[in-house]
Amino acid sequence: MQVSTDGFETLAIHAGQEPDPLTGAVVPPIYQVSTYKQDGVGGLRGGREQGATDGPGRWIEGYDYSRSANPTRGALEECLAALEGGTRAFAFASGMAAEDCLLRTVCRPGDHVLIPHDAYGGTYRLADRVLRNWGVSYQPVPVSEPAAVRAALRDQPARVVWVETPTNPLLSVADIAALAEIAHEAGALLAVDNTFASPYLQQPLALGADVAVHSTTKYIGGHSDVVGGALIVTDSGLGEEIAYIQNATGAAGAPFDAWLTLRGVKTLGVRMDRHCQNAQRVADLLASHPAVTEVFYPGLASHPGHEVAAKQMRGFGGIVSFRSAGGEAEAVAVCGRTRLFTLGESLGGVESLIEHPGRMTHASAAGSVLEVPADLVRLSVGIETGEDLLEDLRSALG
Numbered sequence: 001m002q003v004s005t006d007g008f009e010t011l012a013i014h015a016g017q018e019p020d021p022l023t024g025a026v027v028p029p030i031y032q033v034s035t036y037k038q039d040g041v042g043g044l045r046g047g048r049e050q051g052a053t054d055g056p057g058r059w060i061e062g063y064d065y066s067r068s069a070n071p072t073r074g075a076l077e078e079c080l081a082a083l084e085g086g087t088r089a090f091a092f093a094s095g096m097a098a099e100d101c102l103l104r105t106v107c108r109p110g111d112h113v114l115i116p117h118d119a120y121g122g123t124y125r126l127a128d129r130v131l132r133n134w135g136v137s138y139q140p141v142p143v144s145e146p147a148a149v150r151a152a153l154r155d156q157p158a159r160v161v162w163v164e165t166p167t168n169p170l171l172s173v174a175d176i177a178a179l180a181e182i183a184h185e186a187g188a189l190l191a192v193d194n195t196f197a198s199p200y201l202q203q204p205l206a207l208g209a210d211v212a213v214h215s216t217t218k219y220i221g222g223h224s225d226v227v228g229g230a231l232i233v234t235d236s237g238l239g240e241e242i243a244y245i246q247n248a249t250g251a252a253g254a255p256f257d258a259w260l261t262l263r264g265v266k267t268l269g270v271r272m273d274r275h276c277q278n279a280q281r282v283a284d285l286l287a288s289h290p291a292v293t294e295v296f297y298p299g300l301a302s303h304p305g306h307e308v309a310a311k312q313m314r315g316f317g318g319i320v321s322f323r324s325a326g327g328e329a330e331a332v333a334v335c336g337r338t339r340l341f342t343l344g345e346s347l348g349g350v351e352s353l354i355e356h357p358g359r360m361t362h363a364s365a366a367g368s369v370l371e372v373p374a375d376l377v378r379l380s381v382g383i384e385t386g387e388d389l390l391e392d393l394r395s396a397l398g
């Protein structure tokens, strides 16, 4: 049993992951099962006391069907709740499934949502092409400017203020504590997509957010071998509502995916330290390179969000974006010239990736206010030997 004084790395390895009571297996087994024997009608096994206060995540009344609850998924959820400092977590089949579940849980037709004006393209697509058709309107705002958020809420009240920090792919930084106050004053919920930082670097719930959102596909999984998402909350009423919609709409994460994600999360702390170290070196190199016109990394003192990031993050993360002096054609060409940085979508794995957001991850935002610069390149800096990564970039940039 974990207690609240355990450190982050201890929780990552042990929370929700007590040795299996039946066999002593030191990692949670993969319960690859859809249904469970009942001891008489309604006699569910494996239940944990609902509402107990001795730790996060003790809400399962018993197992009847794996869409509703599964022990491997439950172990991951308990671990994520502990890492984010929440009381309850929900694991989904993808980050987008988590986002969709949250917004459909709290919004009704006629409601309004604020999203970052440089949000992840998939979040924009969900708001613009899916939820809008169901009567939920949205407005992009620069969430790095608290005054702009306050003004937008004054113009039109919102049900949710959706924040990503740092944002994908322009790495802008939002002040979570300030936005929590502004959102709550206006009667809105604050949801923070914490994918880029991971709970090791930043804990939105402790800063006043109502929900932490993750694509666990990224740093939490960490090995580019599983797609998943998560929501973590502190409020039990909101938790109940999310649980209901998650079960009713059915996008819960699969047992094997939960197991892979749990295996990944155990090393989150040590991985993030190395991601941050390597990314800072990469950002420093790019900042003085003649083939680069602008570097986006909150660890650079010149970054407009540097001070806020330093206040609310333990490190500055592993993503660095930059604009190529040679324009779009050169940005695309650089993506094809690296040896170690693999050209591919996604981020947050141990291996370094490079991509052209305008044509790849953020293509769905083309023509909108969220369109990203055509000469932008995004790097997910991995945990390989730092000097090898620098050499790879030097040679690709020419």
Ligand SMILES: Cc1ncc(COP(=O)(O)O)c(C=O)c1O
Binding pocket: 094, 095, 096, 097, 120, 122, 164, 168, 193, 195, 196, 214, 215, 216, 217, 227, 228, 229, 346
């Ligand atoms: C910040 C952010 N949020 C959410 C998502 C969506 O997650 P998934 O791809 O797991 O559905 C992504 C994916 O890239 C992301 O970068």
